Amino acid sequence: MKALLLAALLLPPPAALAGQAAVKFKTSDGCSIAAFYLAPSSGAYVFINAHGLGSSKGEWGAFQTELAKAGQGYLSLDLRGHADSASCGGKPADYRKFDKAAWAAASRDIEAAAAWLAKKGIGPGRQVFCGASVGANLSLKAAAEGRLKPAALVLLSPGMDYAGIEAGKYLPAFKGPLLLAASPDDPYAWASARELARRAAAAGQDVSFANGGGGHGVQMLAHPGLAAAIISKVLERNAAQKKKD
Numbered sequence: 701m702k703a704l705l706l707a708a709l710l711l712p713p714p715a716a717l718a719g720q721a722a723v724k725f726k727t728s729d730g731c732s733i734a735a736f737y738l739a740p741s742s743g744a745y746v747f748i749n750a751h752g753l754g755s756s757k758g759e760w761g762a763f764q765t766e767l768a769k770a771g772q773g774y775l776s777l778d779l780r781g782h783a784d785s786a787s788c789g790g791k792p793a794d795y796r797k798f799d800k801a802a803w804a805a806a807s808r809d810i811e812a813a814a815a816w817l818a819k820k821g822i823g824p825g826r827q828v829f830c831g832a833s834v835g836a837n838l839s840l841k842a843a844a845e846g847r848l849k850p851a852a853l854v855l856l857s858p859g860m861d862y863a864g865i866e867a868g869k870y871l872p873a874f875k876g877p878l879l880l881a882a883s884p885d886d887p888y889a890w891a892s893a894r895e896l897a898r899r900a901a902a903a904g905q906d907v908s909f910a911n912g913g914g915g916h917g918v919q920m921l922a923h924p925g926l927a928a929a930i931i932s933k934v935l936e937r938n939a940a941q942k943k944k945d
Contacts, residue, residue, distance in 0.1 A: 717738060717764060717765065717768050719738055719739065719768075720736050720737065720738045720764075721736070721737050721738075722734065722735075722736060722737075723735050723736075723737045723775075723816075725812055725813070725816040726812065727780070727788075727808045727809055727811070727812040728808055728811070728812065729788065729789070729805060729808055730788055730789035730790070731780045731785065731787065731788035731789070731793065731808070731809065731812075732785060732786075732787045732788070733777055733778065733779075733780065733785045733809050733812060733813070734757070734777075734778045734783065734784035734785050735757060735775050735776055735777045735778065735813065736757050736760075736764070736774070736775070736776045737773070737774070737775050737776075738764065738767070738768060738773050738774050739773050740771065740772055740773030740822070740826070741771035741772070741773075743826075744770075744771050744772050744773060744826070745772050745773065745826050745827065745828050745851065745852075745934070745935075745938075746772070746773035746774060746775055746817055746822050746826060746827055746828070747763075747767055747772060747773070747774045747775070747828045747830045747854075748774075748775050748777070748810055748813045748814060748817070748827060748828065748829050748830065748839075748850070749763070749764075749774055749775070749776040749777065749830050749831070749832075749835075750777055750779060750809070750810055750829070750830070750831040750832070750835030750836075750838055750839050751776075751777070751778075751779060751782070751831075751832055751833075751835050751917075751918070752832045752833030752834055752835055752857075752916075752917045752918070753795070753833060753834050753862075753863070754782070754795065754796075755782065755832075756778050756782055756783035756784075757776040757777055757778045757783065757784075758783075759832070759917075759918045760774070760776040760918060762918070762921050762922065762927065763830075763918065763921050763927050764776060766921075766927040766928055766931060767931065769928075770928070770931050770932075770935075772931060773822075775813050775816070775817060777809055777810070777813055779795070779806050779809050779835065779838070780793050780795070780805075780806050780809055781793040781794050781795035781796075781797075781798060781802075781806075782795055785809070798863070800863065800864030803834070803838075803863040803864055803865060804841070804864060804865060806838050807838045807839075807841040807842040807845065807846070807865075808842075809838075810829060810831075810838060810839055810842035810846070811842050811845075811846040811847070811848070814827055814829075814842070814846060814848040814850070815847075815848065818848060823848075824848040824849050824850055824851065825851050826851060827848070827850045827851060828850055828851055828852045828853070828854060828934055829842060829843050829850040829852075829853050829854070830853075830854040830856070831854070831855060831856065831858075832856040832857060832917030832918045833856070833857050833858075833859070833862065833889075833916060833917040834859075834862040834863050834865065835917075836855040836856055836857060836858035836859075836862075836867075836917075837855075837858055837859060837861075837862045837863075837865035837866075837867050838865060839853060839854075839855065840853065840855060840858065840867055840870045840871065840874065841865055841870045843870070843873075843874045843876075844870035844871075844873035844874050845870070845873070849874070849876065850876065851876060851877070851938050852876055852877040852878070852879070852934045852937060852938055853874055853876060853877070853878050853879070854879045854881075854930060854934065855867075855878070855879070855880045855881070855893065855896070856881050856882075856912070856917050856918065856920060856921075857881070857882050857883070857886060857889035857893070857912070857916045857917045857920070858880060858882070858889065858892055858893055858896060859888055859889055859892045860892045860895065860896075867892065867896055868895075868896065868899065871896055871899060871900060871905075872903060874905075875905065876906065877906045877907075877908075877934065877937035877938060878900055878905060878906060878907045878908075879907075879908050879909075879910065879930060879933055879934060879937070880893040880896055880897050880907070880908070880909050880910070881893065881909070881910040881911070881912045881920060881926070881930065882894070882911075882912055882920075883911070883912040883913060883914045883915055883916070883920055884911070884914075885914055885915070886912075886915065886916045889916060893909065894909065897909040906937060908933060908937070910926070910929065910930065910933075912926065913926065
């Protein structure tokens with residue numbers, strides 16, 4: 701986990717995009733969550749982006765640029781205990797002091813983001829949960845357990861178990877389009893993502909796997925064309941799903 705934190709700290713800060721707003725909302729258990737929000741084009745999707753261990757909403761800068769180019773919106777979170785989301789129930793929150801129960805509760809941050817969007821008229825049918833590293837596992841957990849089910853799920857460098865969040869436990873409950881990406885030079889995430897993809901395919905789920913080309917989590921999005929390919933794949937999968945329905 702220390703290696704994941706170091707990788708996050710090496711990422712350059714993003715430039716703010718035109719139209720991006722800093723927003724805050726509360727979770728069901730009283731955490732104050734800070735986020736960057738960009739409204740989508742009419743009828744487009746909003747990607748709810750959950751970062752990796754020790755990082756922040758700022759790690760999504762390059763991906764946010766690609767989303768904006770494609771007319772898609774985003775809601776990039778500071779997970780509880782990170783950056784500007786440092787208060788839960790009026791008390792300080794610090795991820796470095798989290799036990800497994802505290803990490804498990806962090807999926808409520810993503811659920812709260814989905815509810816915040818729904819109140820703005822952007823329901824689950826126009827939401828994509830997108831997570832990197834432990835954020836991937838939390839996104840999967842939120843998609844499986846939350847009341848609002850996203851239209852699609854993107855998992856960048858998921859792990860079979862990050863911080864006690866066991867991906868295999870939640871995988872069967874999500875029935876929508878699922879896209880996983882990992883890099884061969886990131887052995888644990890690579891093996892985990894491939895195994896999750898295998899299980900999903902065996903269960904008849906709509907799943908695809910992408911070779912991230914190198915790096916962990918959002919680092920993979922620095923590789924030319926990968927971010928655009930992920931967005932395109934999500935849109936294609938959802939269009940196909942709508943035809944089936």
